Amino acid sequence: MGKIYSKKALASKNLKPNKEVVSFILNYSKALTVVKIDDKNFEIIAN
Numbered sequence: 001m002g003k004i005y006s007k008k009a010l011a012s013k014n015l016k017p018n019k020e021v022v023s024f025i026l027n028y029s030k031a032l033t034v035v036k037i038d039d040k041n042f043e044i045i046a047n
Contacts, residue, residue, distance in 0.1 A: 032044070032045060
């Protein structure tokens with residue numbers, strides 16, 4: 001059991017996202033507005 005948890009993850013260290021992915025995430029975050037009313041949060045996308 002100890003051997004299973006002591007193994008290192010096989011994830012790649014050279015993660016390079018596409019320009020399209022970065023652009024999409026940045027545009028999404030710019031368009032996202034979170035409005036808090038009392039104890040509820042509303043997420044609004046301005047597109």
